[in-house]
Amino acid sequence: MSDYTQMWKDLGLNLEAHDMLLNVLGNAYKDIYLSQKDRPEGMGYFDFVMSEVHGLRIKELLDEKAQGRKIIGSYCVFVPEEIALAANATLVGLCSGADFAVEEVEKYLPRNTCALIKSSFGFKLGKVCPYLESADMVVGENTCDGKKKAYESLGSLVDNLYVMDLPQMKSDGGKALLKNEYYRFKSAVEKLTGVAITAESLKNAIKTVNAKRAAIHRLSELRSAKPAPISGLDALLANQVFFYDNPARFTESVNKICDELEKRIQDKKGVMAEKTPRILLSGCPMAVPNWKLPWIIETSGAVIVGEESCVGERGTRNLVDESGDTIETMMDSIVDRYFKVDCAIFTPNQDRLNHVAQMAEKYRADGVIHYSLQFCQPYIMESIPVEKALEGKDIPTLRVETDYGMEDAGQLKTRVQAFIEQLG
Amino acid sequence: MNYAGIDIGSRTIEVVVVNSSGDIICSLQADTGFDPIAESLKLFDSIENSGIKYQRIMATGYGRTLFEVAYTNLDPHPLSAPKDLTLADKCSTVTEIKAHARGVAAYFPNAATILDIGGQDSKAIALNNNGKVKKFEMNDRCAAGTGKFLEIMARTLGFSIDDFGKEALLAQNDLTINSMCTVFAESEVTSLIAKGADRREIAKGLHISVMKRAAGMINRVRSDQSDSIVFTGGVAKNGCMVTLISEKLGCSVLVPDNPQMIGAFGAALISSEMG
Numbered sequence: 255m256s257d258y259t260q261m262w263k264d265l266g267l268n269l270e271a272h273d274m275l276l277n278v279l280g281n282a283y284k285d286i287y288l289s290q291k292d293r294p295e296g297m298g299y300f301d302f303v304m305s306e307v308h309g310l311r312i313k314e315l316l317d318e319k320a321q322g323r324k325i326i327g328s329y330c331v332f333v334p335e336e337i338a339l340a341a342n343a344t345l346v347g348l349c350s351g352a353d354f355a356v357e358e359v360e361k362y363l364p365r366n367t368c369a370l371i372k373s374s375f376g377f378k379l380g381k382v383c384p385y386l387e388s389a390d391m392v393v394g395e396n397t398c399d400g401k402k403k404a405y406e407s408l409g410s411l412v413d414n415l416y417v418m419d420l421p422q423m424k425s426d427g428g429k430a431l432l433k434n435e436y437y438r439f440k441s442a443v444e445k446l447t448g449v450a451i452t453a454e455s456l457k458n459a460i461k462t463v464n465a466k467r468a469a470i471h472r473l474s475e476l477r478s479a480k481p482a483p484i485s486g487l488d489a490l491l492a493n494q495v496f497f498y499d500n501p502a503r504f505t506e507s508v509n510k511i512c513d514e515l516e517k518r519i520q521d522k523k524g525v526m527a528e529k530t531p532r533i534l535l536s537g538c539p540m541a542v543p544n545w546k547l548p549w550i551i552e553t554s555g556a557v558i559v560g561e562e563s564c565v566g567e568r569g570t571r572n573l574v575d576e577s578g579d580t581i582e583t584m585m586d587s588i589v590d591r592y593f594k595v596d597c598a599i600f601t602p603n604q605d606r607l608n609h610v611a612q613m614a615e616k617y618r619a620d621g622v623i624h625y626s627l628q629f630c631q632p633y634i635m636e637s638i639p640v641e642k643a644l645e646g647k648d649i650p651t652l653r654v655e656t657d658y659g660m661e662d663a664g665q666l667k668t669r670v671q672a673f674i675e676q677l678g
Numbered sequence: 679m680n681y682a683g684i685d686i687g688s689r690t691i692e693v694v695v696v697n698s699s700g701d702i703i704c705s706l707q708a709d710t711g712f713d714p715i716a717e718s719l720k721l722f723d724s725i726e727n728s729g730i731k732y733q734r735i736m737a738t739g740y741g742r743t744l745f746e747v748a749y750t751n752l753d754p755h756p757l758s759a760p761k762d763l764t765l766a767d768k769c770s771t772v773t774e775i776k777a778h779a780r781g782v783a784a785y786f787p788n789a790a791t792i793l794d795i796g797g798q799d800s801k802a803i804a805l806n807n808n809g810k811v812k813k814f815e816m817n818d819r820c821a822a823g824t825g826k827f828l829e830i831m832a833r834t835l836g837f838s839i840d841d842f843g844k845e846a847l848l849a850q851n852d853l854t855i856n857s858m859c860t861v862f863a864e865s866e867v868t869s870l871i872a873k874g875a876d877r878r879e880i881a882k883g884l885h886i887s888v889m890k891r892a893a894g895m896i897n898r899v900r901s902d903q904s905d906s907i908v909f910t911g912g913v914a915k916n917g918c919m920v921t922l923i924s925e926k927l928g929c930s931v932l933v934p935d936n937p938q939m940i941g942a943f944g945a946a947l948i949s950s951e952m953g
Contacts, residue, residue, distance in 0.1 A: 645813075650813075655818070662818070664740060665799070665816070665818070668740070668773050668774065668775075668816070669814075669816055671773045672773040672774075672775035672776060672811065672814060673814075675772065675773055675775070675776045675811065676775075676776075676810070676811045676812070676813075676814075
């Protein structure tokens with residue numbers, strides 16, 4: 255690995271804290287990922303990406319910046335990557351998957367704020383997120399109340415924060431709001447980059463992001479095979495890297511893994527034995543390096559076959575219609591696609607209940623584990639109707655509420671194991 | 679052939695040995711202390727010294743994995759025969775939930791709902807007609823509503839743990855304790871004492887708060903509200919808890935002979951059924 259010390263210093267990172275973070279991340283990755291058996295060879299690419307997640311990838315982004323591209327950081331799947339790409343900007347997901355600088359964070363946020371929001375502040379206050387520090391624009395979005403109010407405080411820490419409003423109902427009015435916000439975002443990005451979006455650039459951007467999603471769709475489909483050809487941890491990693499990597503290279507790498515998995519399926523080879531209980535994970539997003547629950551599940555004798563999550567199928571479901579030829583029709587198609595995202599901030603949100611049940615069936619899950627981050631009101635609220643809907647279809651469900659800390663790992667393991675025993 | 683089950687909980691450890699018909703031929707208990715593995719091995723030593731042999735061990739409780747690793751690596755290994763078994767075959771693990779379900783099914787074949795309140799956790803388990811786990815609920819990470827909570831509160835009020843329930847039942851009036859957190863409840867109790875409240879009434883208030891939490895868990899898992907509840911774990915020995923839960927849920931509460939042994943007993947039965 256190259257020495258990126260100067261680059262990190264130039265970005266204003268706290269080198270000591272950052273070293274500590276990379277050390278923890280490296281060890282966790284070794285224990286959780288590299289200890290898995292029978293991983294697809296193609297995962298080697300993702301191992302490399304993770305080993306360089308704060309190194310080479312940041313260097314690439316800085317090189318892009320040097321050539322005049324702009325970097326936009328985002329915390330949510332509602333921020334349309336197509337618009338960023340079409341205006342000569344790169345969209346990256348920002349760090350929010352680990353506790354950091356907790357004491358500093360609690361000067362800005364109440365204790366009972368979800369771990370994901372706290373984490374985004376922790377990475378800023380601890381000066382350990384090179385993505386955030388490289389970004390020319392940071393996009394916040396009005397999803398849950400926690401995030402909405404937290405961005406008011408984040409605005410005092412980040413001088414290039416842009417807040418996008420989002421609807422709460424799937425009504426005509428809601429859609430009009432989203433459309434209006436996407437046009438406002440388009441103007442803001444064009445102003446940032448100085449590049450006007452053209453029909454051609456938008457079409458190319460749509461195709462690039464669609465290809466990335468299609469590759470993930472292909473990977474997801476393959477996971478319905480019995481025995482499961484890839485671990486849930488590895489598939490989750492691909493879904494996580496979705497937010498960081500160069501889109502074209504990511505698409506190619508995921509497709510390469512899919513080629514390999516198709517062969518495995520042909521040979522009836524799996525990552526775990528055929529009888530291994532199959533779990534669908536549903537609920538809150540899992541940002542890098544939040545691998546706690548999947549790790550507990552897959553070291554308790556089950557395999558995860560799908561993620562009903564923003565870092566997973568909720569985030570990647572549906573492509574943007576590619577047939578439009580004018581900016582207006584393509585913008586409409588973009589709005590159509592994103593408006594279908596069934597985040598728990600929407601009310602009512604029957605689509606999500608339907609999707610969870612459909613996914614359980616499609617991926618042949620024996621049970622569903624619903625994961626809520628502690629204090630994440632929208633998903634905790636929905637966990638009860640989700641459980642009822644699934645139990646109505648005789649799909650066993652376990653509701654879990656946790657955070658990024660490890661102190662409840664023993665209790666979680668007991669619950670998860672008991673649930674797996676129940677399925678067996 | 680005999681089979682052993684061990685339940686390593688936060689407060690106590692139980693070992694039960696059953697024969698191939700599932701009858702208990704030996705059962706022992708010890709405090710968990712600070713070295714649960716050493717305490718567990720001592721229990722097995724005393725069983726071996728009494729001449730009882732067993733083929734396999736099934737471990738449950740929060741210390742199950744720790745014990746499995748320690749036991750499998752013992753040198754020289756106590757279970758040397760029969761030779762066709764690998765060490766890993768000799769000790770395996772099962773969760774407390776499945777172990778309790780199995781143990782209860784042996785005592786009460788028609789049981790549909792179990793409440794288990796142990797030292798540091800509490801759980802409600804719904805069973806299918808065949809005695810298998812259908813659904814369960816467990817308390818979260820803290821000790822609220824568990825045996826540990828009652829133990830600390832008994833000490834604060836100057837009652838022995840054995841008398842705590844009996845004394846609470848003698849209270850003339852109900853008193854409300856709002857805090858479920860052990861730390862907050864303790865200060866609430868302290869201020870009630872300072873106000874001159876009757877300590878039996880405080881004791882009853884504490885039992886009521888634990889009962890409400892347990893009843894909530896039971897209601898989330900059971901489908902038939904008229905079913906009786908089987909109560910296991912150390913707290914099932916507390917008569918006040920049994921009475922309060924029965925009154926609150928309007929159903930009978932059945933307590934097996936030795937409610938603390940159910941986990942180890944169930945584990946031993948599961949071991950005997952492994953074939």
